[in-house]
Amino acid sequence: MNTEILGIIVMFVLTLLLSLPLGRYIAKVYGNGRTFLDPVFNPLERLLFKCGGINPHKEQNWKQQLVALLVINLIWFFLGMFILLNQSWLPLNPDHNPNQTPDQAFNTTISFLVNCNLQHYSGETGVSYFSQLYLMFLQFVTAATGMAAAAAVFYAFRKGTHQTLGNFYNAFVKSITRILLPISIIIGMILILNHTPMTFEGKQQMITLQGDTTYVSTGPVAAFVPIKHLGTNGGGFFGANSAHPLENVNYITNMTQMIAQMLIPFAMVFAFGQFINRRKLGWAIWCVMTLGFLILCIPNIIMEMHGNPNITAMGVSPALGAMEGKEVRFGAPSSAYWSIATTVISTGSINSMHSSYMPLSGMNMLLAMMTNCFYGGCGVGILNYFIFIILAVFVSGLMVGRTPEFMGKKIEAREMKIAMIVALLHPLLILAGTALAAALPSQTASTLANPGFHGFSEMLYEYTSSAANNGSGFEGLGDNTPWWNISTGFVLILSRYLPIIGPVAIAGILGAKKYIPESAGTLKTDTATFGFMVFAVIVIVAALSFFPALTLGPIAEYFGMG
Amino acid sequence: MKQHILPAIRLTLVLMILCVGIYSLLLSGFARLTPEKGSGExxxxxxxxxxxxxxxxxxxxxxxxxxxxxxxxxxxxxxxxxxxxxxxxxxxxxxxxxxxxxxxxxxxxxxxxxxxxxxxxxxxxxxxxxxxxxxxxxxxxxxxxxxxxxxxxxxxxxxxxxxxxxxxxxxxxxxxxxxxxx
Incomplete structure (x- = not known):
C-alpha cells in the first residue's frame, strides 16, 4: 500500500514542479516575450498566419475577440457534423463502422467542440479513424480556444487602461504551436515507449491461450491520448477510456496522463500571477484551489481503500479496497485520486468506472464538477475562478462599506450582473435538466442501469458533467437516445460559451476603466483572508444550490447502505 | 462577423495539417523505431x-x-x-x-x-x-x-x-x- 500512496504524492508534487516553469513560459508566450524556442516557432507561425490570411498584431477589443472565437467554433461544428454523418464512406475506416445518427452526431460534435467529450458512443464501434483524427483536432483547438480566452483576461489586468485585449488568433495559434503541440509530442513519445499502440490497422484477431477467438481493437492511440489529457478534453479513444489496457498501459502511463491533465490548469494560475506581475496572487489562487481539491480527494482515497462493506460482509478481504470498476495495475487509491482530479479539472477521462464508487465518493465527484473552479479546465478553469473572485470582491466590499475594486478597477453593477448570470447558470442547467429528466420517466426510466437513489444519481451526474463540460459519466446510463443526446447537447452549448463570454466581457469592461492606484484602503486580494473569502463564496454557491439534489442521490444511498 | 469567416476556414485547414497530419506522422514515425512498431506489446x-x-x-x-x-x-x-x-x-x-x-x-x-x-x-x-x-x-x-x-x-x-x-x-x-x- 505504501508504494501506492507514494505514487500519488509523487504525481502531485511532479505536477506542481513542472507547472511552475511552464507557467512562467506561458506568461512569456502571451506577453510576446522572447523564449529560446523562437527560431523554431516564429517562422512556423508566420506561415500559419499567412495561410490563414490573418494579421496577428491587429489589436481587438473584447467584442471582436468573442466574435472571432465564436465564428471559428461554428466552422468546426459544421465540419464535425459533416464528418460524423458521412464517416462510413470517408477514408480510414478499416472496421467499416457506420455513420452516426443525426442526434448522436450532434451530441458528439458539440461535446468535443466545447471541450467536454461526453461520448455517447464507444470508440471501438462508433467512429472511424478519420473521425477520431478530427475529434483529436478538436481536442487541440478547443483547448487553445479556452486558453486564448484566458489570455484575453490576462491582458485586461495589466496596469493601466486598455481598450483592447490583444489579438484572439495570435493567442490561439501560439497556444497550439508553443504549448499544446510540443508537450503532446513529448507525452506521445513516452506513451509509445510504454507500449501504447500507434497504428492505423483495424481490429486484429487473437486466439487466446484457452482457445477462444476474440478481436482486439487498436489504432492511433498514442497520438490521441496526449492531447486528450493536456487539453483537459478527456474523450477516450476506446469505450473504457483510460481504464483500457491499451490506452493506459501501466502505472507510468497512468502517472504521465495524470500529470498531463493537471499541468496546464496549474500553470495557467501561475502564468496569471506572472503576467500581471503579482506572483503572490497566483500562489493565493493556487492554494485555495488546492484546499478545495484535497478536501474532496483525500476522503475518496480513504473510502475506496476501505472497500465496499456489502462485499466485505460476504467474507471477501477488503485489503485491496473497492475493486468493482477498477484496474489492478492502478489500485484503489490512485484510481480514487484520478476520480477527483478528472472532475475538479474538466477532463472527464476515467481510469475506473465512477458509477461503481462508494456513494459519498460519487458525491465528491459531483461536488467537484458543481464547483468547477478548483483548477478547472484548460484556460476556462481560471475564468470560472475569476467569476468567484468578482463575487467575493463585491461581498467583501459590501462588508467593509467600500466600492469594490479588483486590480485597481472599480466593479460596478454591469460587471456584477454578468458575474451573477454566469454563476447562477451552472446550477440552473444542472438542476433544471435533472428535474426535467426525472419528470419524464417515459424518456429516461428505461435508460437507467441501477435502481433507486443510484439511478437518480446517474441522471444528476449526466447533467452535472455536461454543465461542467467534464465528460465523465455514471456510464451505466444508456445515454445514446434522442432525449439524452439533444438535452445534454443544449446544456453543453450554454455552459461552454456563456462562461467564456461572461468573464471576457467583464475583463474587457474592467480593462477599459480608469486605473486607481493602490492605497491603504484597497482590498488586498492576495492574502489568506481574501482567499478564505473566495472559498466561502464557492462553498455557499455550490452547497446551497446543490445540497437538496445531493440528498436525493448519493446521500440517501449512503444512508441506505447495509 | 463576415470578415472572420474566411480566415477561420483557412486557419482551420492549415491547423488540421499541423495538428492531425504532421503530429500523427511524427508519432507514427517514432513508433516505427520501436521493436513492436507501434502495434502494442x-x-x-x-x-x-x-x-x-x-x-x-x-x-x-x-x-x-x-x-x-x-x-x-x-x-x-x-x-x-x-x-x-x-x-x-x-x-x-x-x-x-x-x-x-x-x-x-x-x-x-x-x-x-x-x-x-x-x-x-x-x-x-x-x-x-x-x-x-x-x-x-x-x-x-x-x-x-x-x-x-x-x-x-x-x-x-x-x-x-x-x-x-x-x-x-x-x-x-x-x-x-x-x-x-x-
Whole structure:
C-alpha cells in the first residue's frame, strides 16, 4: 500500500514542479516575450498566419475577440457534423463502422467542440479513424480556444487602461504551436515507449491461450491520448477510456496522463500571477484551489481503500479496497485520486468506472464538477475562478462599506450582473435538466442501469458533467437516445460559451476603466483572508444550490447502505 | 462577423495539417523505431503463438490461474465495466454467486476483492498477488505439480513497480505454467 500512496504524492508534487516553469513560459508566450524556442516557432507561425490570411498584431477589443472565437467554433461544428454523418464512406475506416445518427452526431460534435467529450458512443464501434483524427483536432483547438480566452483576461489586468485585449488568433495559434503541440509530442513519445499502440490497422484477431477467438481493437492511440489529457478534453479513444489496457498501459502511463491533465490548469494560475506581475496572487489562487481539491480527494482515497462493506460482509478481504470498476495495475487509491482530479479539472477521462464508487465518493465527484473552479479546465478553469473572485470582491466590499475594486478597477453593477448570470447558470442547467429528466420517466426510466437513489444519481451526474463540460459519466446510463443526446447537447452549448463570454466581457469592461492606484484602503486580494473569502463564496454557491439534489442521490444511498 | 469567416476556414485547414497530419506522422514515425512498431506489446507462448501482452484474456478453467470477472466477456473489440452501483441488490447477488463459486473451487483460500469484481475495462490483464496465491493449491492439484513449484512460479511472476500496486499478468503467469508442465 505504501508504494501506492507514494505514487500519488509523487504525481502531485511532479505536477506542481513542472507547472511552475511552464507557467512562467506561458506568461512569456502571451506577453510576446522572447523564449529560446523562437527560431523554431516564429517562422512556423508566420506561415500559419499567412495561410490563414490573418494579421496577428491587429489589436481587438473584447467584442471582436468573442466574435472571432465564436465564428471559428461554428466552422468546426459544421465540419464535425459533416464528418460524423458521412464517416462510413470517408477514408480510414478499416472496421467499416457506420455513420452516426443525426442526434448522436450532434451530441458528439458539440461535446468535443466545447471541450467536454461526453461520448455517447464507444470508440471501438462508433467512429472511424478519420473521425477520431478530427475529434483529436478538436481536442487541440478547443483547448487553445479556452486558453486564448484566458489570455484575453490576462491582458485586461495589466496596469493601466486598455481598450483592447490583444489579438484572439495570435493567442490561439501560439497556444497550439508553443504549448499544446510540443508537450503532446513529448507525452506521445513516452506513451509509445510504454507500449501504447500507434497504428492505423483495424481490429486484429487473437486466439487466446484457452482457445477462444476474440478481436482486439487498436489504432492511433498514442497520438490521441496526449492531447486528450493536456487539453483537459478527456474523450477516450476506446469505450473504457483510460481504464483500457491499451490506452493506459501501466502505472507510468497512468502517472504521465495524470500529470498531463493537471499541468496546464496549474500553470495557467501561475502564468496569471506572472503576467500581471503579482506572483503572490497566483500562489493565493493556487492554494485555495488546492484546499478545495484535497478536501474532496483525500476522503475518496480513504473510502475506496476501505472497500465496499456489502462485499466485505460476504467474507471477501477488503485489503485491496473497492475493486468493482477498477484496474489492478492502478489500485484503489490512485484510481480514487484520478476520480477527483478528472472532475475538479474538466477532463472527464476515467481510469475506473465512477458509477461503481462508494456513494459519498460519487458525491465528491459531483461536488467537484458543481464547483468547477478548483483548477478547472484548460484556460476556462481560471475564468470560472475569476467569476468567484468578482463575487467575493463585491461581498467583501459590501462588508467593509467600500466600492469594490479588483486590480485597481472599480466593479460596478454591469460587471456584477454578468458575474451573477454566469454563476447562477451552472446550477440552473444542472438542476433544471435533472428535474426535467426525472419528470419524464417515459424518456429516461428505461435508460437507467441501477435502481433507486443510484439511478437518480446517474441522471444528476449526466447533467452535472455536461454543465461542467467534464465528460465523465455514471456510464451505466444508456445515454445514446434522442432525449439524452439533444438535452445534454443544449446544456453543453450554454455552459461552454456563456462562461467564456461572461468573464471576457467583464475583463474587457474592467480593462477599459480608469486605473486607481493602490492605497491603504484597497482590498488586498492576495492574502489568506481574501482567499478564505473566495472559498466561502464557492462553498455557499455550490452547497446551497446543490445540497437538496445531493440528498436525493448519493446521500440517501449512503444512508441506505447495509 | 463576415470578415472572420474566411480566415477561420483557412486557419482551420492549415491547423488540421499541423495538428492531425504532421503530429500523427511524427508519432507514427517514432513508433516505427520501436521493436513492436507501434502495434502494442506482444508475448509468445511455448508454441510460438503470439498474444497482446496487455489485453486480458478469459481464464476460467481449473488448470489456469483465473482472471477477473469481465463485463464485456474479454471481447477486446469493445470495452467497459459493469457500472453497477455499490448497493445494487442484483449486482450484490451476482458477487455473492462469484464468492460461492470461488470458495468451491479454492476451498479454504482467502478471497481478495479483485477476483470477484469486474474491472473498469473488462480487459484487465492483471490479478493481485493475493488472487494468485489463493489459486495455488487448486492449480497444483489439477496439474499434479507440487504446491511449492507453483508458488515459486507465482513469486517469480510478481511485478513490483516502484510506484503503484504489485500485480501479476495472468497471461504471462499461465504461459509460464504451461511451460512448467511440459
Amino acid at each position: 506482444k508475448i509468445t507462448d511455448g508454441n510460438g503463438k503470439s498474444y497482446y501482452a496487455n489485453i486480458g484474456q478469459r481464464f476460467d478453467t481449473t488448470i489456469y490461474f483465473n482472471s477477473r470477472p469481465s463485463a464485456v466477456a474479454y471481447n477486446a473489440a469493445g470495452s467497459g465495466g459493469s457500472n453497477k452501483g455499490p448497493n445494487n441488490p442484483d449486482y450484490l447477488k451476482e458477487v455473492q454467486q462469484r464468492v460461492d463459486d470461488f470458495k468451491q473451487k479454492n476451498p479454504g483460500a482467502s478471497i481478495p476483492a479483485d477476483i470477484v469484481t469486474a474491472s473498469g475495462s473488462g480487459l484487465d490483464p492483471d490479478i493481485s498477488v493475493a488472487a494468485a496465491n489463493a489459486q495455488v493449491a487448486r492449480i497444483a492439484a489439477a496439474r499434479k505439480l507440487s504446491q511449492q513449484t507453483v508458488q515459486q512460479l507465482v513469486n517469480k511472476s510478481i511485478d513490483r513497480p516502484f510506484f503503484g500496486p504489485q500485480k501479476i499478468n495472468v497471461l504471462k503467469l499461465n504461459i509460464g505454467l504451461d511451460q512448467l508442465s511440459h
